[in-house]
Amino acid sequence: MDSLGAPRPTRDVAASAIRLDGVRIAFRLEGGATYEAVADTSIEVAENEFVAIVGPTGCGKSTLLNAVAGLLKPVAGRVDVLGRPLAGLCREAGYLFQQDAVMPWKTALDNVALGLEVAGRSRSEARDEARAWLGRVGLARFTDRYPHQLSGGQRKRVGLAQVLIRHPKILLMDEPFGPLDAQTRQIMGNLLLDLWAADRKAVLFVTHDLEEAIALSDRVLIMSAGPTARIIGDHRIDLARPRDAADIRLDPRFHELHRTIWGQLKAEVIKTYGGEDA
């Protein structure tokens, strides 16, 4: 395990893409009490780095991601994106949500083209590019389908294309493959790795699935059980790339990493459920 304070390896990373410094996130509950979801958290994601945050359910992982996206404001600490303090919504980010976020009233093609149209590109140009992106995520034959006519996995692919077509500088993913079945998740994982390998954006990937986190990322951060969740572990994943999200799970090094990290995560998971029993 890398200790938290260890100096980062000096790769060709000049600046950090995402930087959270002493971020605290709290919500006001009904009745006036406050619930501190995330306590004093600092995270740094370098450019080209794929970082996964793993933690027990309800620990505040998604909340943290929303703070990076600018969807909610931390009560303390600072969020820097691409070296600039975040003000309002994070326009540089592409956000893939856990739930379906595509517009149900638009076809797959129109949904994907939307990101470019909003940015002022002409409709025909946007649609041409959207067609190419739908091809890239394996939906070339489904361009004219409405979301309800697609399977859960296909909708995620539309969502992925919708996010990537804008070429965001950073990618935020909130358990994007959570609702999918195990096989589909691995296929989506590989798809994500392939697309990511093309231009290596900075990725902050939230999941509760440790295997998925190890298979995909460069670094796995462990978050403690909430409330007042914090980062309690930072593990470098030194598995060679390119990887296959399914085959890598048979690698002995994968098992070693899994054993080490799980040892730490397990305690937090038990804490979450133990807390509920009490």
Added chain:
Amino acid sequence: MSRVKLLSLQILVGVVLLAVWWIGSNVKIFGVLLLPPFFFSTPEAVFARVVRMFATGMIWKHLAVTLIETALAFAIGAIGGIVFGFWFARKPTVAAVFDPYLKMINALPRVVLAPIFMLWLGLGIWSKVALGVTLVFFIVFFNVYQGVKEVSPVVLANARLMGMNERQLFRHVYWPSALSWMFSSLHTSVGFALVGAVVGEYLGSSAGLGYLIHQAEGVFDIAGVFAGMLVLAAFVLVIDWAVTAIEDRLLVWRPRNSLNDA
């Protein structure tokens, strides 16, 4: 159930109802007619009357008047409902201020407004349109309001992060969502536009289906009343069919509640 079987059963119900009516009004059972023609007319007399209405062509004028009133009531009520629905949904303070008044007006049985509209707008089509508008407006208003309020927060967050400004949010998110709610109530609101028109005509006018029925009632012409009702019912069915066609076209993105829907 197969289509043919369903259709034949539907026809059977109609035939049975007609047969009961005919027997009741034509055949004496124990020396009495169960459905005296003075009160119930007879099927053949009503059909003869309907045929005559169309043969002489007098019905077209009345149908046209009712159709125009319905269309105007729907159009004006829907536009008003959309504008105010959006405005109130996006400005919670405005909504909170006007809320009790809206509830009050909506609670009012609209028929009592008819005499006022006649006083203000005369016996022409506009008093009927106004009555229809008061009915349509609230249905559309509440649905649009709901449609804007019920936009999925995830879809909204996604749209915002995509960089949409207010205008684009309106066009790509709020508007389609509100429209889907509005269209799901299209049958009701078009129906109420027609109710407004016919009730208005019934209470005072010189043309329209409501006027025809009222005239016939005034002289105890039961065949005329039933004939008017029959034409009105057929008219409603045609409008309803047209609304369904429009709805299918515009809400093609909506999932249908059927298991074998791919």
